[in-house]
Amino acid sequence: SQKIxxxxxxxxxxxxxxxxxxxxxxxxxxxxxxxxxxxxxxxPVFLLLIRENxxxxxxxxxxxxxxxxxxxxxxxxxxxxxxxxxxxxxALLMGGYNKLIFGAGTRLAVHP
Amino acid sequence: xxxxxxxxxxxxxxxxxxxxxxxDPISGHxxxxxxxxxxxxxxxxxxxxxxxxxxxxxxxPNNRFLAERTGGTYSxxxxxxxxxxxxxxxxxxxxxxxxESTEAFFGQGTRLTVV
Numbered sequence: 462s463q464k465i466x467x468x469x470x471x472x473x474x475x476x477x478x479x480x481x482x483x484x485x486x487x488x489x490x491x492x493x494x495x496x497x498x499x500x501x502x503x504x505p506v507f508l509l510l511i512r513e514n515x516x517x518x519x520x521x522x523x524x525x526x527x528x529x530x531x532x533x534x535x536x537x538x539x540x541x542x543x544x545x546x547x548x549x550x551x552a553l554l555m556g557g558y559n560k561l562i563f564g565a566g567t568r569l570a571v572h573p
Numbered sequence: 574x575x576x577x578x579x580x581x582x583x584x585x586x587x588x589x590x591x592x593x594x595x596x597d598p599i600s601g602h603x604x605x606x607x608x609x610x611x612x613x614x615x616x617x618x619x620x621x622x623x624x625x626x627x628x629x630x631x632x633x634p635n636n637r638f639l640a641e642r643t644g645g646t647y648s649x650x651x652x653x654x655x656x657x658x659x660x661x662x663x664x665x666x667x668x669x670x671x672x673e674s675t676e677a678f679f680g681q682g683t684r685l686t687v688v
Contacts, residue, residue: 465615495676504577504664504679505616550616560606560618560629561677 463488465564467551473570474541482536482567484551490529491553491562496536499548499566508549509536541571575599577680579665585686591653594683596665598647604668605648606677607640608632611661619663622648655687 464487474480484494492513497505511518511527511534518525524537538545548568552561578597586592598605607619619638620630624645633640637656642648652659662684666677 497679502681504666504681506679507676510676558629559604559621560632561608561616562618563608563616565615 463491463553463555463562465551465553465562467549467564468567469565471568471570473572476542476571476573478541480538480541480545480569480571482549482551482569484534484536484564486532486553489555490532491555493554494525494527494534495552495554495561496523496525496534497550497552499550505550538569541569543571543573546570577665577667577678579663579680579683581683582681583684583686585688586655588657588687589654591651592655592685594650594652594663594665594685596648596650596680598665598667599669599678602667602669602678603645604670605642606666606668607648607650608664608666608679609661610664611658616664619650652685655685657687660685660687 466485490513495510496508498508499505509518509520509525511525522539526535548566550566551564580595584592603624605622608616610616618632620633620640621628622642625642639651662682664679664682666679668677
């Protein structure tokens with residue numbers, strides 16, 4: 462079955478730097494890959510969606526890349542701010558299915 | 574516009590009791606999903622409704638779990654009888670079209686503790 466790996470350890474970075482989070486998956490490539498943000502006590506909030514035939518997607522300070530050869534997606538936050546501190550979840554959608562397969566998430570802490 | 578609403582936000586029940594969780598999706602969203610996160614694990618899919626029909630219930634753990642969506646509006650998830658391993662956070666999400674092409678909107682979750 463499909464398995465998703467995200468860095469389990471927290472990522473600590475300085476304000477203003479670029480945060481890069483990794484999402485690796487096993488087996489066959491998903492049709493879609495989504496990134497969500499989750500704050501403590503809240504539900505996930507959608508950030509970006511990238512399709513298997515897209516290499517890169519941008520939205521304001523966010524950038525997502527999708528490499529089906531490496532079976533990996535990278536999520537970048539440029540000019541990071543303390544308000545970006547949260548857990549970031551990678552989620553896959555296999556073709557023909559309508560359910561998200563989540564990774565465990567990576568906790569990001571941006572320090573002033 | 575109101576987001577996805579879940580009730581209650583917290584529930585503590587004893588093993589063997591029954592609990593019913595409720596989800597009100599965003600108005601007009603035909604697709605409704607239930608997910609849960611048990612302690613230390615990733616969020617996992619439970620089931621998917623399209624209007625009042627169960628499209629996919631492959632993630633339901635066993636027959637102690639029953640989900641309904643009468644009338645295609647709000648949904649309930651009943652656990653009867655609850656077991657200790659059912660503890661976790663239950664999320665509901667909705668989307669206007671298939672989630673593969675768009676975002677899913679999540680509720681804040683119901684934290685269920687079975688003691």
